[in-house]
Amino acid sequence: MTKIAIVFHSGYGHTKKVAESVRAGAAAAGASVDLVAIDAEGTIPDAGWETLKAADGIVFGSPTYMGMVSWQFKKFADASSKPWHTMDWKGKIAAGFTNSATLNGDKGSTIAYLALFAAQHKMLWTGTGMHPSNAKSSTRDDLNNLGGYQGLLVVSPSDAGVDEMILGDLKTAEAFGASVAEVVKSVKG
Secondary structure: OOEEEEEEEOOOOHHHHHHHHHHHHHHHOOOEEEEEEEOOOOOOOHHHHHHHHHOOEEEEEEEEEOOEEOHHHHHHHHHOHHHHHOOOOOOOEEEEEEEEOOOOOOHHHHHHHHHHHHHHOOOEEOOOOOOOOOOOOOOOOOOOOOOOOOOEEEEOOOOOOHHHOOHHHHHHHHHHHHHHHHHHHHHHO
């Protein structure tokens, strides 16, 4: 069975909800999916490193804070120097997502960082696999309304609780998870 790990940091619960939606989509596409949460101190459980090593694909997720990944995600990335040195993730499929309070929120720099991080680990990056909903009739509840190609983009208004997240973004996260699972399966053979 195809194994996917989603490693993410969530400051307020919104990015965790996105990770869960990505997981649901990948699982619906037939993948075994593990969530690996980066805690408030920027660490993952010891078993999380083994989960990442055993995965066929890894999806990285972080909120965008001040135009970049959270410091907790960056601490995790810096701690990945051991698997980097031994090339534990080489050849795995990688993908990424981010969430911020505004439509733009400089999410592009976060996705670019996640792709660069994957490249440093000699991983193979895949994007969303979907065109944007960009017609006049498009709404925020349509798939990929924010138009992410390189990675999944999500908005969580600053005054919205987790249960108030935009349904279209969560549906897009599920479609993204399914797309990543299909890519992993096709590469894994």
